[in-house]
Amino acid sequence: MTPKTKKYSDDLIRTAQISKALSHPLRLYIINKLSEMDSCCYSGDLAEELKIGRSTLSQHLKELKYAGLIQGEVNPPYIKYCINKENWAEARKLYKELFKI
Amino acid sequence: MTPKTKKYSDDLIRTAQISKALSHPLRLYIINKLSEMDSCCYSGDLAEELKIGRSTLSQHLKELKYAGLIQGEVNPPYIKYCINKENWAEARKLYKELFKI
DNA sequence: TAAGTATTTCGCAAAATTACGAAATGAATT
DNA sequence: AATTCATTTCGTAATTTTGCGAAATACTTA
Known part of the structure; x- marks a missing residue:
């Protein structure tokens, strides 16, 4: 299989992924x-x-987790959610580049 | 009609809207x-x-226009697209707040 | 081992997104 | 008035997103 030429850069794809995670008011609120x-x-x-709804919330948390923006720490019977600092810093960097800050 | 209590702040809703516009690699590329x-x-x-496809591109341009991030200047038979500087500055401000830059 | 708690997964339905080709639009030129 | 050109709108299909309640999970406590 020939290496498919990528249409968009990794940064562009990652920024789009993060933007999608941030594209819902509830997720932004969290x-x-x-x-x-x-x-x-x-x-x-x-x-x-x-x-x-709890299941609705859980789904949104899952998406933020999938994008790497948060992480859950099990603390039974609770789960504590935190920002994933490393990836949050990555996101900041990507948006700084986008907005030329 | 009683004024519905808003679940999310205007800033949150606007940031979500802009994020959605930025959530596709093609739109970010543009x-x-x-x-x-x-x-x-x-x-x-x-x-x-x-x-x-032209129609696909047109659809994405429409979404960026809808979010206010770009504007088209008719220059027949072409249309020149530009950043909407005012709204782009607004977006920058919103993300600066979000990322505490 | 049974009951209780917080959370997630499943199954579903409604709505939105994405992509495309065909047809329509609007403005200039022949 | 007909043609040409770039672009948009329309119609359609496949996929994804969103939200919910019911059921499943995982872990602690009685």
Whole structure:
């Protein structure tokens, strides 16, 4: 199989992926909260605070995890969610380049 | 009709909207190009450069327009596309806040 | 080992996104 | 008035996203 020429650069693809993760108000709310607190929070607290179904919340958390922006720390029976600092820094860098900051 | 309490702040909603516009590699590519050139470019040139259908490109341009990130200047039979500087500055500000830059 | 708790996965339905070719549009030229 | 050109809109199909309740999971406690 010949190496398919890539249409877009890795940075472009990664920035698009992160942007998708940030493209829903709920997910932004979560990210905002986690990065402001510089701490962690529980899934259930967020669900109650936002009057949103637990399974719905879980799905959004999963997407943020998939994009690498957050990580969960098991603390039974809870799970504490935190910003993934390394990837958050990567995201910051990508947007700085995009916006020429 | 009672004023519905808003779940998310205006900034959050706007940031989500902009993120959605930036969540596709092609749209990022266009934005990147336009903001780097600090100039304009034609739809057809992009379509050829990227080997993508004209109607597909048009649809993506429409989304960027809808989010307010670009604007088209009619110059028959061409349309020149440019960054909307005012809204681009707004976007930069929103991401600066999000990333605490 | 059974019950209780927080969270996730599953199954589903509605809506949105993505991509394309064909047809329509709008403006200049013949 | 007909033609030409770049672009958009339309119609369609495949895929993804979103949201929810019910069921499953995993771990602690009684």
